[in-house]
Amino acid sequence: MTDVPGLPGPAGVRLGTATGRAIVLAAVLGSGMTMLDGTVVNVALHTIGEDLGASLAQLQWITNGYLLSLSSFILLGGSLGDRFGRRRVFVVGTVWFAIASLLCGLAPDPEVLIAARVLQGLGAALLTPGSLAMIQGAFVREDRAKAIGAWTGLGGIASAIGPFVGGALVQYADWRWIFLINLPLAAVTVVVAQRAVPETLDPHAPRELDLGGAVCAALALGGLTYALISWGGAAAYVALLVAVLGAAAYLVDERRSDHPMLPLGIFADRTFSAANAMTLVVYAALGAVLFFLVLQLQTVSGYGALEAGMSTLPITICMLLLASRGGELATRIGPRIPMTLGPLVMAAGTLLLLRVGEDVSYWTDVLPGLTVFGLGLALMVAPLTATVLAAAPDEHAGIASGVNNAVARAGSLLAVAALPVAVGLTGEEYADPHAFDAAYGDAIVVCAVLLAAGGVISWLTIRTPAVPVVARDG
Structure with a gap:
């Protein structure tokens, strides 16, 4: 890696300095923007469907159009950062994301919104790997775990406020504001990054893309x-x-x-390949659980957008308070046990969500399942992402981050695409409480099976020693 003249050298920034704090702040603002967007869109799907007259397939594409372009081009985004500079590509991605968010907010029909979401995913593909690679490439090795821990904790705030902000905007203002709110966030992100974040890149990155x-x-x-x-x-x-x-x-x-774009030799590392296989099945279940649960609460249980959004807060609170503890545990005992128990606990929480139906009590039917699910996620996330990054050379920080993020997004993408059809949902049936309720139960069981499979994969394949504390971006 190399640096820009006049700025701190590569991997030479300390966390306690003004530059170190600025790097973390820029990464948090950028990744937090994508976290916020991902949270609020699920909350708004039901309202968007009613307002724009969208079918279930169109609602799936509003989610999947974004995930498709993000997962397809995130590796290219990582390569661009390694080649042209992590900060530069991060800033370009932030501006792109903001412009696409504006188009989403102005969309007059489902087709335009889907197209704008595809463009938004392209911006996120540039932005997402850069947020972590800037930290991985700029900080001294002994400060990286602390810096990423701070990035994770602060970034969790975006997830924490996402359901509240998104639900309130949808219920009391207009769903379009869930996209328009990205514009001021992007402006602040660009200012901080341009003024204070040092540039890093990989001098050995290929000259061609x-x-x-x-x-x-x-x-x-x-x-x-x-x-x-x-x-x-x-x-x-x-x-x-x-x-x-x-x-x-x-x-x-x-x-x-x-x-x-992806040196296939990186998969020769058994741990890297196994961790990404586990990521695929676990994040497929995660994406499907949130997709079905929020619609179930609104379509069947009669929740408003704000109530449905706020209902998922236990997951975020668990992540905010406990994710770093999961990383500390992996540092002491290695990642195998946390990466095995985490998905199994998530599977148990998912099965508890089978209680969500027409006559639902949040405190007995929703909260217990989401809390158990969140505890499992907090136990798993930091060791998983740390294992992936530790298995890749430092010069491939952008690629390693991009691969794991692409696999996670692809898992959610394919699950949201396949599960509705697999459980018998087509056309306008997402708005029919009886049809959706029956399909919901089948989908939740499938998600629990996927999560259990993720735990088994980890137990059978992960043998890596303890790794630093790291957590996923969004």
Whole structure:
């Protein structure tokens, strides 16, 4: 890694300095913006559907359009940061995200909103890996764990206020404000980053960019997502063929390219591959649980947007208060046990959410399940992300962060695309309390099985010694 003349050297910043605090602040503001956006969109889906006359498939695409472009291009975003500078790409991504958020807020129909969400995901693909890579690349090794811990704790505030802010805006103002609120946040983020954050990059990064690989990844994920959402029609089989060809072309491109977007050799590390496999199934369940639960509370239980949003706060509170403890535990005993028990505890919490129905009591039917779920998530997240980063060389910080984030987003993307169809939800049935209630129970059981599978994968594959405290961005 290298630096820009006149600024602190690479991996030489201390946390207690003004520069160190500025790096953490910029990373928190940027990643917090994406966390806030991810939280509030789920809360607003029911209202957006009613206001714009959207079908269930269109609601899925409002979520999945963002996840698709984010997961497809986040590796390219990491490569761009390593090549041209983490701060520079982070700032570009923040501005892009803000412009796309404006388009989302002005969207007159579901089609325009979906397109704007795809653009928003592209901005997040530039922004997300940079928020962690700036810290990984700028701080001295002994301060990285503390810096990332501070980033995690402060970033958790965005998740904590997201349900309240999003629910209040949807219920008492207009759902469009959940996107427009990103504009002032982005402005502050850019000012802090430009004025105070040192630039770091990888001098050994390829001079050319693997745009072909990014396009192939987008075709593979996009085709598979479309096939899952529209399963049963002729178009679904065509989309599935596109997905298979795109995936094959991606692998060929990465193997033959002199400048691959994703050096496939990084997966030779058994721990890196196993941790990402576990990430895929666990975050598939996480994304599906939140998608179905918030709609269940509004469609079946009669919650308003604010109540539905606030109901998920126990997960965030657990993360805010306990995520660093999960990392400390992994430092002492290694990541295997926390990464095994975490998903199993989450599975237990998920099964408790089967009690959510028409006659629901928050204190007995919702709170216990979400609290148990949050405890498991707090136990797992820091050891998981730390294990992934520790298994990759420092010069590939942006790529390693991008891979793990891409896998997490892809898991959520595919689950939200596949599960509604798998449990019998199509067309306008998301607004029918009886149809949705029946499908909800089946979906929750599937999510619990996925989480249990994640715990088993960790127990069988993770053997790494203790790693520093790290936590995921969003």
